[in-house]
Amino acid sequence: MSFRKQSDGKWLLDFYPEGKPKGKPAKRIRKTFSTKGEAIAYENHVMENIHIKPWLDGKEDRRKLCDLVTQWFDEHRVTLDDGEKREGTMEFACLSMGDPSAHEFDATMFSNYRKKRLSGEIARTARVKQVSPRTMNLELAYFRAVFNELKRFEHWKLENPLLNVRAFKSEEAERAYLEYEEIEKLLEECLKSRNDSSYWVASLCLATGVRWEEAESITTKRIKNLKVSFFKTKRNKNRTVPISNNFFDSLPKPEKPGRYFNPCYSDFRKAVERAELDLPDGQLSHVLRHTFASYFMMNRGNILILQRILGNTDIKMTMRYAHFAANHLEDAIRFKPLERKK
Structure with missing residues (x-):
């Protein structure tokens, strides 16, 4: 019974806002009033x-948003290659939003933060780089994942506060690829580097379509029977790509088992500068992967095979190269209205 009149004439309110579960602590309110009204x-x-002051194990839930981020990170860091990066990004966002409590955080608060981040207001005050809509889409995905994961394990009982927030529509980034002359010029400049590993790593990227860090860290155990195996990749997908006999014979063989190449990314960057290649932002070494995929399709390769070689989980990622297919280009000429009219 919630109300009870006491001997002194006052009314006692005694109830559990979220109900009293069996065998579990719950928030209980006991308070006296002069009148029943x-x-x-x-x-x-x-x-x-009650939604503003929710209860957690019988007490008011006073966790900060950053506390949820820390809890998520502690429980799931082993499953994520970029867990520390995500945690750092979300901690910066929490501070930029005024270090709110978890239950104050909502779509409006994130929307205002996103607007300030894109306008450069936060960049000027915190002395950080101004971000793009794509970066904010990533942050939105990070926070959504935190609430979804904690809700899955019953560490969060309410709805995901960002459930209905839409990501920005962003233009597909330009994906450049190298012409034959540019490939030769780049490899020539790599050979001029003090560290010739940059030449071989670039060549391996062009031969297999792998990412720079995957090629640079390759070991002797992973090249066998004219096949290169890649493990612990970005998408956590193990895959094997064949190489030609000539390419394998040309590779410098280490004197003892271990890594094939020395770290050489800075040498590659300088080689790109000397070659005077005009590349889109963020595609310094990734242009090698794009070049492999583009020529694969131009030479009538199967797009499903390309997906397996690149290790793309979603076929949509591989379909970005479909327009390079030879028959795609031929059909654009054959089936245009003027040709049919003739």
């Missing part, structure tokens, strides 16, 4: 605002 009004006020 005051007690009823207070109970109604508590129930109307």
Whole structure:
């Protein structure tokens, strides 16, 4: 019973806002009032605002948003290659939003933060780089994942506050590839580097379509029977790509088992500068992967095979190269209206 009149004439309000579960602690409110009407009004006020002050194991949940990020990171860091990067990104976002409590955080708060981030307001005050819509889409995905994962394990009982927030529509980034003359010029410049590993790593990227870091860290155990195996990749997909006999014979063989190449990314960057290649932002070494995929399709390769070689989980990622297919280009000429009219 919620209300009870006491011997002194006052009314006692005694109830559990979220109900009393069996065998578990729960928030209990006991409060006295001069009249029954005051007690009823207070109970109604508590129930109307329970979503603002939710309860956790019988106590008011006072966790900060950054506490949820830390809890998510502690429980899931082993499953993510970029867990520390995500945690750092979200901690910066929490501070930029004023270090809110978890239950104050909502779509409006994130939307205002996103607007300030894109306008450069936060960049000027915090002395960080201004970000793109794509970066903010990633942050939106990070926070959504935190609430979804904690809700899955019953560490968060309410709905995901960003459930209905839409990501920005962003233009597909330009994906450049190298012409034959540019490939030769780049490899020539790599050979001029003090560290010739840059030449061989670039060549391996062009021969297999792998990412720079995957090629640079290749070991003797992973090249066998004219096949190169890649493990612990970006998408956590193990894959094997064949190489030609000539390419394998030309590779410098280490004197003892271990890594084939020395770290050489800075040498590659300088080689690109000397070759005077005009590349889109963020595609310094990735242009080698794009070049492999583009020529694969231009030479009538199967797009499903390309997906397996690149290790793309989603075929949509591989379909970005479909327009390079030879028959695609031929059909654009054969089936245009003027040709049909002739």
